[in-house]
Amino acid sequence: MLSEMIGGMTDHDVRTLADDELRTAQDLFRSTLHVKPITDEEWPQVRAAVQDGPTLGVTDGESGALIGTARSFESAMTLPGGAGVPIGGVTHVGVRADRTRRGVLTELMHAQLTDLAERGMVAAGLHASETSIYGRFGYGVATCARDYTVDRRFARFRSDAPVGGRVEIRTVEAAIELFADAYPRTATRPGMLTRPAGWWAQLRRTLERQDGPVTAITHEGADGVDGYAVYSVDRPQPGPATLRLVDLQCAGPESFAGLWRYLLSVDLVHDITASGRPLDEPLELLLTDPRAVSTIAQFDDLWLRLIDVPTALAMRTYAGESLVLDVTDPVLPGNDGCYRVGPDGAARTEDPAALHLDVDALAMIYLGAWRPSQLVDTGRVRASTPGAARQADRLFATSAPPWCGTFF
Numbered sequence: 001m002l003s004e005m006i007g008g009m010t011d012h013d014v015r016t017l018a019d020d021e022l023r024t025a026q027d028l029f030r031s032t033l034h035v036k037p038i039t040d041e042e043w044p045q046v047r048a049a050v051q052d053g054p055t056l057g058v059t060d061g062e063s064g065a066l067i068g069t070a071r072s073f074e075s076a077m078t079l080p081g082g083a084g085v086p087i088g089g090v091t092h093v094g095v096r097a098d099r100t101r102r103g104v105l106t107e108l109m110h111a112q113l114t115d116l117a118e119r120g121m122v123a124a125g126l127h128a129s130e131t132s133i134y135g136r137f138g139y140g141v142a143t144c145a146r147d148y149t150v151d152r153r154f155a156r157f158r159s160d161a162p163v164g165g166r167v168e169i170r171t172v173e174a175a176i177e178l179f180a181d182a183y184p185r186t187a188t189r190p191g192m193l194t195r196p197a198g199w200w201a202q203l204r205r206t207l208e209r210q211d212g213p214v215t216a217i218t219h220e221g222a223d224g225v226d227g228y229a230v231y232s233v234d235r236p237q238p239g240p241a242t243l244r245l246v247d248l249q250c251a252g253p254e255s256f257a258g259l260w261r262y263l264l265s266v267d268l269v270h271d272i273t274a275s276g277r278p279l280d281e282p283l284e285l286l287l288t289d290p291r292a293v294s295t296i297a298q299f300d301d302l303w304l305r306l307i308d309v310p311t312a313l314a315m316r317t318y319a320g321e322s323l324v325l326d327v328t329d330p331v332l333p334g335n336d337g338c339y340r341v342g343p344d345g346a347a348r349t350e351d352p353a354a355l356h357l358d359v360d361a362l363a364m365i366y367l368g369a370w371r372p373s374q375l376v377d378t379g380r381v382r383a384s385t386p387g388a389a390r391q392a393d394r395l396f397a398t399s400a401p402p403w404c405g406t407f408f
């Protein structure tokens with residue numbers, strides 16, 4: 001039983017909160033992010049946007065007040081090779097400011113990993129507020145993303161850019177409804193997650209809180225709706241207007257080009273900002289002047305924690321020659337051991353290992369975000385046979401950088 005494998009003793013009472021405690025938990029989380037409490041008017045909408053799944057809480061021994069919380073919901077993540085793996089989306093993690101650095105988060109993380117394992121989640125994923133928090137619990141940066149801005153004055157499509165399909169302005173509700181059906185078809189890149197109903201409700205709330213008016217568009221190709229985008233425009237008076245892309249998803253090159261042709265055609269816009277996009281999103285390649293696109297930030301996107309390492313390794317595909325990995329998991333020691341990984345699959349083995357790594361480093365190479373040799377070169381992974389790092393590079397390589405693309 002996985003709960004018996006979890007290390008660390010508990011001196012805090014971690015329990016699953018009841019439905020009528022969710023608002024207190026949300027307010028606690030907000031306070032840790034320095035956000036005002038939820039008002040009575042807001043609560044019904046906030047409640048609707050809470051994805052199904054357990055909210056854990058830690059209460060203070062003396063006062064009984066909630067001092068720490070963490071939520072999770074169930075999703076599925078696309079792997080290299082196309083399989084989907086059950087993943088717990090971890091969110092709303094916070095510890096009351098007067099109770100931090102006493103192990104409350106540690107207890108929550110251990111209890112949550114046990115719970116996720118018992119619910120059959122092969123992995124957990126999160127977006128980190130700070131990069132120093134989650135590595136110790138076995139999470140590693142498994143996808144990266146970039147923010148970019150497009151100067152509309154210089155952005156002209158090349159004549160050989162893909163054409164086809166039709167862009168239509170819709171109400172936000174209609175666009176979400178039409179696109180939510182098509183979304184699973186577009187989530188083919190490793191690291192992409194299925195979006196539960198609560199996620200779409202949260203998007204509606206985000207859109208309602210934009211300063212400028214929100215516009216939603218869909219792209220329709222030969223097989224129906226295959227892409228969508230939502231954006232708002234800030235038009236200060238006086239000053240140049242900025243179109244801020246809130247979400248854009250597409251099934252392929254034609255819908256990507258079609259959506260961007262439309263976005264670049266919107267009048268009275270000076271520049272367009274896009275955040276949290278795939279590192280290799282090829283907008284520059286569609287334009288006559290690639291410098292019209294400027295990357296303004298590149299950062300960690302999804303932090304991944306492999307909970308069931310044997311299953312996780314077996315569910316993705318590999319290329320090249322097989323290799324033995326020696327995995328160490330300081331929190332879930334049931335994952336410790338050697339695994340032969342190759343084009344025929346992955347399984348435990350008694351054979352000697354060529355690469356030695358902790359479970360957080362395994363998460364970093366698992367979807368293809370980092371090459372194993374990069375982690376060897378920087379001391380995060382140890383190679384015990386010559387050539388092992390390059391061999392592992394070939395095994396774990398993916399055709400495109402992984403990307404999550406769903407913020408939660």
Ligand SMILES: CC(=O)SCCNC(=O)CCNC(=O)[C@H](O)C(C)(C)COP(=O)(O)OP(=O)(O)OC[C@H]1O[C@@H](n2cnc3c(N)ncnc32)[C@H](O)[C@@H]1OP(=O)(O)O
Nearest residue numbers: 032091092093094095100101102103104105106126129132
């Ligand atoms: C997925 C999400 O929801 S991301 C949002 C995370 N929440 C926030 O950022 C809100 C503000 N921060 C907080 O609420 C808290 O500081 C938390 C949740 C980050 C940490 O909670 P704590 O109860 O203090 O963590 P805990 O005491 O278990 O710390 C465990 C270890 O991590 C370290 N640690 C925890 N948080 C941080 C941090 N923010 N920066 C650096 N180190 C940290 C601790 O020093 C400790 O190290 P040690 O084991 O070597 O002594």
